[in-house]
Amino acid sequence: MIDQNYKWFPVYTRSRAEKKAYDELLRKGIKAYLPLKKTLKQWSDRKKIIEEPLIKSYLFVHISTKEHSEVLMTNGISRFLYFSGKIAYMPDQQIDQLKLLLATDEELEVFDHEIKPGQKVLIKAGPFKDMIAEMVSVHNKQRIILRLDNIGYSIEINTSMAFVEPI
Structure with missing residues (x-):
């Protein structure tokens, strides 16, 4: 039987403390979930696949309202997230x-901004770095069509949405 008093609550962690806070929650017997993604990191001498948080500074706890204070007293946890004045779940x-x-x-x-067609953007990386363009459309988050004002053309570039930010 599922206990209806238990819900998944997103919690905000200190910067780069997601894994430590997650481990601490598990040690306390609190059910938690830290979504991790595999990423290839390259250093000057080697490459390695590591797991890093999918959403930086967030993890999820499955608790009842009685356990809120116990979660907040966990090392690495900063606060619960709120939506419309109530704790979000x-x-x-x-x-x-x-x-x-x-x-x-x-x-x-994962990126924390939504760019709509017609919106001006700044390209932050790649061969078009520091150019200002207009978002025309997005194809599968990797191929985007930009209208470059200074040359009067639209081009489709293969770049990540993470490298484009709204102005």
């Missing part, structure tokens, strides 16, 4: 979908 189904999504081999990318 996520339906079980969304956590299950996130777990399913991470179980695939698809490369996932």
Whole structure:
């Protein structure tokens, strides 16, 4: 039987403390979920695949309201997230979908801004770095069409949405 008093709550962690806070929560017996993605990191002498948080400074706890203070007293946890003045929670189904999504081999990318067609953007990396363009459309988050004002053309470039930010 599923206890209806338990919900998934997103919590905000200190910077780069997601894994330590997650481990601490598990040691306390609190059910937690830290979505991790595999990333290839390159140093000057080697390459290595590491797991890093899918969403920086966030993890999820499955608790009842009685356990809120215990979570807040956990090393690395900063605060709960609020939505419309109440502590935010996520339906079980969304956590299950996130777990399913991470179980695939698809490369996932999370960015915290939404860019709509017609919006001006700054390109932050690649051969068009520091150019200002207009977002025309987005194809699968990797191929985007930009209108470059200074040359009067639209071009489709293969870049990550993480390298484009709204102005």
